[in-house]
Amino acid sequence: xxxxxxxxxxxxxxxxxxxxxxxxxxxxxxxxxxxxxxxxxxxxxxxxxxxxxxxxxxxxxxxxxxxxxxxxxxxxxxxxxxxxxxxxxxxxxxxxxxxxxxxxxxxxxxxxxxxxxxxxxxxxxxxxxxxxxxxxxxxxxxxxxxxxxxxxxxxxxxxxxxxxxxxxxxxxxxxxxxxxxxxxxxxxxxxxxxxxxxxxxxxxxxxxxxxxxxxxxxxxxxxxxxxxxxxxxxxxxxxxxxxxxxxxxxxxxxxxxxxx
Amino acid sequence: xxxxxxxxxxxxxxxxxxxxxxxxxxxxxxxxxxxxxxxxxxxxxxxxxxxxxxxxxxxxxxxxxxxxxxxxxxxxxxxxxxxxxxxxxxxxxxxxxxxxxxxxxxxxxxxxxxxxxxxxxxxxxxxxxxxxxxxxxxxxxxxxxxxxxxxxxxxxxxxxxxxxxxxxxxxxxxxxxxxxxxxxxxxxxxxxxxxxxxxxxxxxxxxxxxxxxxxxxxxxxxxxxxxxxxxxxxxxxxxxxxxxxxxxxxxxxxxxxxxxxxxxxxxxxxxxxxxxxxxxxxxxx
Amino acid sequence: xxxxxxxxxxxxxxxxxxxxxxxxxxxxxxxxxxxxxxxxxxxxxxxxxxxxxxxxxxxxxxxxxxxxxxxxxxxxxxxxxxxxxxxxxxxxxxxxxxxxxxxxxxxxxxxxxxxxxxxxxxxxxxxxxxxxxxxxxxxxxxxxxxxxxxxxx
Numbered sequence: 001x002x003x004x005x006x007x008x009x010x011x012x013x014x015x016x017x018x019x020x021x022x023x024x025x026x027x028x029x030x031x032x033x034x035x036x037x038x039x040x041x042x043x044x045x046x047x048x049x050x051x052x053x054x055x056x057x058x059x060x061x062x063x064x065x066x067x068x069x070x071x072x073x074x075x076x077x078x079x080x081x082x083x084x085x086x087x088x089x090x091x092x093x094x095x096x097x098x099x100x101x102x103x104x105x106x107x108x109x110x111x112x113x114x115x116x117x118x119x120x121x122x123x124x125x126x127x128x129x130x131x132x133x134x135x136x137x138x139x140x141x142x143x144x145x146x147x148x149x150x151x152x153x154x155x156x157x158x159x160x161x162x163x164x165x166x167x168x169x170x171x172x173x174x175x176x177x178x179x180x181x182x183x184x185x186x187x188x189x190x191x192x193x194x195x196x197x198x199x200x201x202x203x204x205x206x207x208x209x210x211x212x213x214x215x216x217x218x219x220x221x222x223x224x225x226x227x228x229x230x231x232x233x234x235x236x237x238x239x240x241x242x243x244x245x246x247x248x249x250x251x252x253x254x255x256x257x258x259x260x
Numbered sequence: 261x262x263x264x265x266x267x268x269x270x271x272x273x274x275x276x277x278x279x280x281x282x283x284x285x286x287x288x289x290x291x292x293x294x295x296x297x298x299x300x301x302x303x304x305x306x307x308x309x310x311x312x313x314x315x316x317x318x319x320x321x322x323x324x325x326x327x328x329x330x331x332x333x334x335x336x337x338x339x340x341x342x343x344x345x346x347x348x349x350x351x352x353x354x355x356x357x358x359x360x361x362x363x364x365x366x367x368x369x370x371x372x373x374x375x376x377x378x379x380x381x382x383x384x385x386x387x388x389x390x391x392x393x394x395x396x397x398x399x400x401x402x403x404x405x406x407x408x409x410x411x412x413x414x415x416x417x418x419x420x421x422x423x424x425x426x427x428x429x430x431x432x433x434x435x436x437x438x439x440x441x442x443x444x445x446x447x448x449x450x451x452x453x454x455x456x457x458x459x460x461x462x463x464x465x466x467x468x469x470x471x472x473x474x475x476x477x478x479x480x481x482x483x484x485x486x487x488x489x490x491x492x493x494x495x496x497x498x499x500x501x502x503x504x505x506x507x508x509x510x511x512x513x514x515x516x517x518x519x520x521x522x523x524x525x526x527x528x529x530x531x532x533x534x535x536x537x538x539x540x541x542x543x544x545x
Numbered sequence: 546x547x548x549x550x551x552x553x554x555x556x557x558x559x560x561x562x563x564x565x566x567x568x569x570x571x572x573x574x575x576x577x578x579x580x581x582x583x584x585x586x587x588x589x590x591x592x593x594x595x596x597x598x599x600x601x602x603x604x605x606x607x608x609x610x611x612x613x614x615x616x617x618x619x620x621x622x623x624x625x626x627x628x629x630x631x632x633x634x635x636x637x638x639x640x641x642x643x644x645x646x647x648x649x650x651x652x653x654x655x656x657x658x659x660x661x662x663x664x665x666x667x668x669x670x671x672x673x674x675x676x677x678x679x680x681x682x683x684x685x686x687x688x689x690x691x692x693x694x695x696x697x698x
Binding site for chain 3: 041044045047048051052055091095153155156157159160162163166185188189190191192193194197198202
Binding site for chain 2: 127133
């Protein structure tokens with residue numbers, strides 16, 4: 001009996017926090033800025049710290065994942081004598097699955113955690129209260145540019161990840177393993193479709209972007225204003241963000257490619 | 261001085277605002293979770309004067325400032341600021357009213373991604389339509405008044421604690437507010453910075469006819485500039501009145517607080533669950 | 546100055562993202578932006594297409610000259626009606642050419658191959674190829690082989 005009560009309480013708490021997070025994000029993005037120029041400046045600043053600074057890790061990991069996929073794929077495909085299908089393997093697995101998911105996981109660790117810590121520290125040092133006291137909405141001023149920047153950056157990073165992965169894979173399979181260049185590209189072009197593969201991957205990345213950034217800014221805003229609280233909130237961002245990405249990925253994959 | 265205490269008396273008796281009060285709190289109750297922080301508190305902050313709100317740590321003095329600024333809503337009772345109940349206003353109107361208030365936070369709360377000058381300019385840019393030149397002029401004036409005109413290019417991380425608080429003060433008065441609230445302005449300051457802050461607060465109050473509220477547990481500094489004093493303990497107002505009256509008060513709780521005696525009506529020990537102290541619901545020094 | 550640099554980097558970042566998208570579209574998925582414009586459509590009916598899909602390539606002598614547009618069932622004849630787009634620069638396919646469903650490699654994709662006929666009249670938009678050859682279905686082949694070998698004994 002006690003367990004059932006505890007379960008019920010847990011469900012209610014969970015629903016409450018989901019509702020609060022929903023209201024929170026609605027309030028931050030649907031309040032029009034009063035000064036457009038200033039808002040765009042803030043957005044550019046966030047695009048820089050969320051997107052540009054994540055570029056190196058995304059390009060490096062994309063290239064290496066492409067290279068490893070080529071090596072692994074080649075060694076198996078060579079047994080069937082169809083080495084040139086490595087291009088197809090590489091492009092499809094990157095575009096459909098790996099680049100949105102891995103980019104989102106990297107993003108949660110790199111940009112998400114720093115968003116949470118930054119907002120949490122602003123809360124702890126009373127900067128958020130300070131905005132409020134000056135009659136400036138901290139949701140609009142602090143949260144909205146960060147959220148929007150995250151939603152813009154992750155799909156772009158995912159595209160860059162795919163391109164880097166394919167180039168890295170080409171380097172290994174064509175340049176090193178000796179797959180024929182033309183066969184590599186034509187097997188890829190025959191099996192990859194722009195709408196089902198490239199666009200679906202992009203849609204996945206957008207969904208992950210909303211989930212991860214939302215979790216990151218909400219955890220920062222709601223964190224306990226102590227150093228321990230910031231630490232916990234940052235951990236929660238990475239853990240919840242990664243789990244959300246993986247769970248969402250299953251749902252989206254089932255919806256997009258499930259009827260094959 | 262005598263007038264103030266009569267007004268205070270009226271407020272406490274009737275729970276309505278009197279002509280001379282800028283902020284009047286009546287029958288305020290507020291609790292955070294299980295903890296009752298304020299239990300039926302009434303007090304007045306007279307217009308154009310410096311009011312010191314004192315009490316042991318943990319009595320929720322900062323909470324009181326947040327309640328006055330309507331960052332928190334009371335469980336019951338009303339708070340009138342300049343005759344208006346901020347808690348009943350819409351968000352837009354509340355933000356408009358907040359422009360009339362300045363608050364100096366305990367940590368200074370300077371925006372860490374802006375320079376000193378940008379910090380002071382921020383409320384002006386946000387709420388006025390002044391051009392860059394006039395904003396620059398005002399920023400220089402305000403920084404000059406806190407003696408930090410030369411520091412305008414520095415980032416908050418490069419400032420000492422005392423300087424950061426003075427910059428925050430310049431920012432708080434940038435819009436020429438009618439009410440400035442100071443949250444523990446003297447905590448963690450060396451004697452010289454304390455002296456500077458005391459002088460600044462006094463100066464500002466006299467020159468611009470601002471209503472000032474100082475929340476503090478630094479007895480000497482607060483009493484030296486306050487016109488009106490209110491002592492809180494255990495979620496209740498222990499004493500309220502003119503500074504002189506408080507200093508000569510015979511009330512044992514007031515005496516204990518002013519003289520810093522370790523034990524007295526406010527117990528040294530945190531109340532035990534099993535040994536509940538009447539009137540002090542989990543709230544003590 | 547610092548903000549100018551950030552703006553520049555953000556601009557580069559967005560351009561890089563768009564370049565990646567175009568690269569993926571053109572080089573990886575082989576998306577051609579003007580594919581619809583210069584093609585003409587022909588149709589063919591097959592007894593069995595066995596795994597041919599839309600967008601499969603159509604080739605002459607191994608060179609891709611077009612792609613399958615749609616595959617539907619002809620309800621009267623119970624045959625597969627395949628319509629395909631042929632590049633309009635390949636306008637000299639004789640009307641009596643034949644068409645077969647082929648497989649690239651042992652496990653590869655199905656595609657359509659055109660064998661050139663001898664007529665002077667050429668295929669144009671809306672023409673039909675009548676001489677068609679169905680896909681080789683492994684099960685049919687095996688059963689034929691068994692049936693024939695049983696016969697010869």
